[in-house]
Amino acid sequence: MMQNKLPAMKAGVFWDTDSSCYFPEKYDPCQVRQIIESAFKDFLPLTISAIGDLKRIPHSFLEPILSNGIFAKHCDSAHINIMMDMNSWRDNNAPPATIILISDREDVFEASGVLPSLRDLDYKTIVKPWKDLFSDSAPCNETTSKVVEEIAWVCDICIGSGLTFAGESFGSLIRHFDSVEHIYLEYKRLPYSVLKKKLLICEEEEYEEEDSSSLPKPTGVWWDIDTCLVPIEVDPYQVRQCIDSALKNHLPFTISAIGNLERLSSDLLEPILSSGIFMRHGKDGAVDILKDIDRWALNHSPPATIILISDREEVFLTKGFLPSLSDKGYTIIRAFQQHPKVPPKYASQTILWDYLLSAGYEVTNQETISTEIKEECSETAWVCHICIDSGRTFAGESYDSLTRHFKSVEHRNQAKAITMAKSQSEVSTNVKNQSMASGNTSDIYLLMV
Structure with missing residues (x-):
């Protein structure tokens, strides 16, 4: 008698690229996704997010990361952004589900209370240093799960600027890093002591003398x-x-x-x-x-x-x-x-x-x-x-x-959840207004409980 195969639990991988991000010479950087999936093959399929200062990653490694369907996020503080993204992922993936952290800073995530709180909510948490993902044997030649269709990057530094902050390709990410707007926002976030060293303050008077009205x-x-x-x-x-x-x-x-x-x-x-x-x-x-x-x-x-x-x-x-x-x-x-x-x-x-x-x-x-x-x-x-x-x-x-995004199950579920939340809010508001008008507060009490 054939047994029904249970649906795979959802698993999300959060890769702290600031703690360690190197690639041994004997491995092909284009196999980065295969290596990660081989290390966590019991939890496939995976969504993988690489989070940290992407400018620190050599182009020879950064391009394969993006081309393998790994979501890359450029930010100042990797551990803080990872914690925030873990919470967002948790809100959209109910337990039982697995959250995997690739980082050399397990103590930081434990001390923050993020990992313990996830376990208390019945999420399975796994922490593995980056170096432990590599074994003496080469990774398998075939991808162990379906590569994510939407290759994407996000610049957290520019996400609230009203400017371009996301894209789908390595080329667009490099162009973004070279843009005047991004460079300006990065300098703007620096402490004054650091900024003073980077900029030639002695040129300030010469700059002020220029006719700014023509700009x-x-x-x-x-x-x-x-x-x-x-x-x-x-x-x-x-x-x-x-x-x-x-x-x-x-x-x-x-x-x-x-x-x-x-x-x-x-x-x-x-x-x-x-x-x-x-x-x-x-x-x-x-x-x-x-x-x-x-x-x-x-x-x-x-x-x-x-x-x-x-x-x-x-x-x-x-x-x-x-x-x-x-x-x-x-x-x-x-x-x-x-x-x-x-x-x-x-x-x-x-x-x-x-x-x-x-x-x-x-x-x-x-x-x-x-x-x-x-x-x-x-x-x-x-x-x-x-x-x-x-x-x-x-x-x-x-x-x-x-158009692919609009057709995705994730987008449809998110849209339904927002619609339901708004409907419930409107119902609660209407009941509250009617009860206040009639002087009956029992309905309001029922809504509160």
């Missing part, structure tokens, strides 16, 4: 894709060009399209993504936009320009966020599908969305705009706000990876 002021564009749709008569491939043309006096700028991307057809989503517009999937509308603008403002002090394309004027006024930015010295430009009854006093300029798009067709210097767009397209990206705290892949560089 372009930082500009960010946020497009509420839920309320300001692309008209049928507009070619989706020219949306970026239209925005650039209508707002050419503020170039260069980044554009973030925020909203429920699952509502968009492929005929619209793919062209927008391929044009270099950064896309963020979420279902909280104005809240997601406000959070993103807030992160951007923290890294771009006034004078800077904020351009918001959205019809949710009442929400933005209620929050009072945009007027406060205007008071701080930011220039704010508003674009609407339809002009609000009361023009926003905080905005220096208002424009209709349809007019903004039509302006793109009147530009004569097409070559200049096309060149700027091409440069922006080198780091196209999408982010799924629904899955950003799930411990799973939540960002990428291509339309194909976005």
Whole structure:
């Protein structure tokens, strides 16, 4: 009689690359995933996250890590980020499940209480130093489990900056490390004593004498894709060009399209993504936009320009966020599908969305705009706000990876969990309001217990 095979328990591997990250000469770096899986073959399939200062890893080893479906996260404090990611993974993977730590710093994770608390919740925890993964025999030639489809990296230093912070390839990671924005944010996080040694303070006076008025002021564009749709008569491939043309006096700028991307057809989503517009999937509308603008403002002090394309004027006024930015010295430009009854006093300029798009067709210097767009397209990206705290892949560089993500079981489960949580919250609020109105507090007590 054949026995039914029990489903494999979920297992997550967290690799502390700051504690040790070397590769013996007799091993092929391209077999890094096979070596890890061979060491933990009783717990397959695995999700593997390499967390630490990725700049310390030689390119000859870093590229194989990314190409083998290992999720790489660049950060300052590996152990702190690993603890946070373990908790996120735990929240999305109920016991029985296994959490594996590859690190030489077991005492740090034990003393923090993270590993003991996981065991108390019936999770199996395994800690193994990196050097113990290698044996005298070479690793098997075949991969012992399915390689994760979505190759990805995340820069924790830039994740809250409103700039590109995630991608799918080794090439895009290296370009990110070389970008002015990333270098600036890394220097910004350094203690002053260290920063003073790295920078030539003696050049400060010479720098201040330069004419800063000729430098372009930082500009960010946020497009509420839920309320300001692309008209049928507009070619989706020219949306970026239209925005650039209508707002050419503020170039260069980044554009973030925020909203429920699952509502968009492929005929619209793919062209927008391929044009270099950064896309963020979420279902909280104005809240997601406000959070993103807030992160951007923290890294771009006034004078800077904020351009918001959205019809949710009442929400933005209620929050009072945009007027406060205007008071701080930011220039704010508003674009609407339809002009609000009361023009926003905080905005220096208002424009209709349809007019903004039509302006793109009147530009004569097409070559200049096309060149700027091409440069922006080198780091196209999408982010799924629904899955950003799930411990799973939540960002990428291509339309194909976005559609695969939307079809994944993990994304669907995450979306269902959020929908259920919101429904329960609404029910609780309604019952509470009705009970307060009727003077009956027994229903409120039942909700609390």
